[in-house]
Amino acid sequence: MGEKKGYIAYVDTGGTFSDAVIVSPDGTFSTGKAATEPNRLERSFIGCLESAGKAMGKSLQDVLSNADEVGYGTTVGTNMIVSESEGPKLGLITTKGFEDRIHQWRLRPAGLLKPEAMHMISSGHPKPLIPRPLIKGVSERVDVAGNAVIPLDETGLRRAVTELIKAGVEGIAICFLWSFLDNAHEVRAREIINEINPGLMVSISSEVAPTMREYPRLMSTIIDLHIGRALKELLKTIERRLQEYGYTRPLLVMQAIGGVAQAEVVHPGTTLHSGPVGGLAGVEFLKRQYGIKNAVGSDVGGTSFDVTIASEKAEDFLREPIVGRYEIATPMREIITIGAGCGTIAWVGEIIKVLHAGPQSAGSEPGPVCYDAGGVLPTVADADLVTNRLNADYFLGGSKKLNRDKAMKAIQEKIADPLGIDVMDAAEGIIKIIDASMQSTLRTTLASKGIDPAKYALFAFGGGGPCHCA
Structure with missing residues (x-):
């Protein structure tokens, strides 16, 4: 008789080591560890899974071809932001008159160490993820009640998109005021960008962070693009490697709010700090157990x-x-x-x-x-x-x-x-x-x-x- 399916495997990539746990169909489990290779994270992913499989006397092929679930918690996006790593060249389209919003910080000491916060003036501002010349304003307006009081200027939008593409942007973030109440303008703007340049990365705030307060909503939308390419390429590479070992189900990705999402549809911004959240989920589990x-x-x-x-x-x-x-x-x-x-x-x-x-x-x-x-x-x-x-x-x-x-x-x-x-x-x-x-x-x-x-x-x-x- 063949072995019953039902293995569950999860991997967490930390700054120094990557860890894996594999739970077998009978409830027994094993753990594995591998050094984190910052430039080859998929190798760290497979390496710690191989270590865990070896600990239970199974090859990785045996485990993954009979796995029901494989999940991943990662701080790739967080590390890109914290280390101020270079991301893709991005542009921003926003409501005309609010082009300077991301350069006006709400919390200047945010993220500073205590000695730096004590001398804020000398600490400077965080590095802008999009420089001012690549931010374009477009005439449109939705009011506080969600009513479109100024229609979207599609001619001006096309002109702005063309200028950004000529400047060499690899993605465009769109954030209009009050768009979380009525996102018709943002959706139409994305359609126009796709008409002009199919395949260009586009992120709209009404889908990434449909909440009040334009500054954090702007930053969430930009960060979603900033870390998006690196994270999605990593997830695609991991999925290909998993398929080579016989895994046929979707790769699941830990979310910062808890729970998981399929790698194919996950918003990159929701993976920030997702690794440590896995530890919190473990604490909750052990609480119930004991x-x-x-x-x-x-x-x-x-x-x-x-x-x-x-x-x-x-x-x-x-x-x-x-x-x-x-x-x-x-x-x-x-x-x-x-x-x-x-x-x-x-x-x-x-x-x-x-x-x-x-x-x-x-x-x-x-x-x-x-x-x-x-x-x-x-x-x-x-x-x-x-x-x-x-x-x-x-x-x-x-x-x-x-x-x-x-x-x-x-x-x-x-x-x-x-x-x-x-x-x-x-x-x-x-x-x-x-x-x-x-x-x-x-x-x-x-x-x-x-x-x-x-x-x-x-x-x-x-x-x-x-x-x-x-």
């Missing part, structure tokens, strides 16, 4: 530390979250994130010789010094290894060995010697600082919500959870 009313999730990854609250009263959502330095109108489950993980870089101030940790991260390339892949700056992972919190001979399930000598040398030269202390004391200092940052984030998050920690269970997960939060 009969716990209230819980806090603490996710220690290679790049960041995420805190989630799962209370018995209701789920917390952010109506207009901040991604990078941009306020958007894409609702998300509330997740508090700081730059503190096992890949966080430790350093000593040049003027005042004080030990710091973060927020910069070594990422997966080159990674911590102990990975022996070219990293030269000491990280939290190096300190964990030096203090024997990590087993040098059993990393990534024994598939990778760590170089303790190099980690110790880096901490000695970069931290211990400048501070005039012993290398073990320096390593312990790094750990104490990063743990204090995480503890402070947990405390302030709970205090800001008036939560009594004694009434909440703490779920520590992520690659560094057992080391730093358990």
Whole structure:
């Protein structure tokens, strides 16, 4: 008899590692891990699935050809925004008279670190995703009641689109005032663009973020295009690889608000922070399994530390979250994130010789010094290894060995010697600082919500959870 179908597989791509879990038809499960390759994320996806399949004694072909469901949580879009990576050249068409709206920030300190927020004037504005010359205004107007009081100037629209195409734009975002009440003008504008240049990427605000407040709605529409090409190309590549292994169903993608959507129809903007939301879903599941009313999730990854609250009263959502330095109108489950993980870089101030940790991260390339892949700056992972919190001979399930000598040398030269202390004391200092940052984030998050920690269970997960939060 043939094996029954019913495998379920999910993958999460983090800044340092990609993780997979495969659940078999009988309910048993296995996990797998692979290093995240920023420029070849599909390899990380397949690599961690292969690792999980091997752990249960199955080939990836056996698993995927008999799988009912394969899902993916990713921070590809988030990383593009936070790192200010170059995206496609975009244009914007908006209501005439409001061409400068995306250059007028509602929350200037949004996304700044505390030291930067204390000196806002010198911090400057976030990098505009669309320069002013590529923003065109078109005569049209829908009023607050959703009535079209000024018809769409189609002649002016065609002229604006032609100018943008001549300027070499690869996509056009459309956002008219009050279009979420009546989107006829935006839909017609898209039709005209498709007539002029079929195949050009077009995103309209009434579909991406049909909510009030034009600035976050504008930014959501632009970001949907900004990350759209890279994300959709990645998802298509992953789907092709899955098909090579016999998987015939749609690839599912985690959503920032919770739940999943098919890769073919997913809005790129809704995937922002979707990876950490998977952790929150796990906390909710374990709460029900163990009969716990209230819980806090603490996710220690290679790049960041995420805190989630799962209370018995209701789920917390952010109506207009901040991604990078941009306020958007894409609702998300509330997740508090700081730059503190096992890949966080430790350093000593040049003027005042004080030990710091973060927020910069070594990422997966080159990674911590102990990975022996070219990293030269000491990280939290190096300190964990030096203090024997990590087993040098059993990393990534024994598939990778760590170089303790190099980690110790880096901490000695970069931290211990400048501070005039012993290398073990320096390593312990790094750990104490990063743990204090995480503890402070947990405390302030709970205090800001008036939560009594004694009434909440703490779920520590992520690659560094057992080391730093358990």
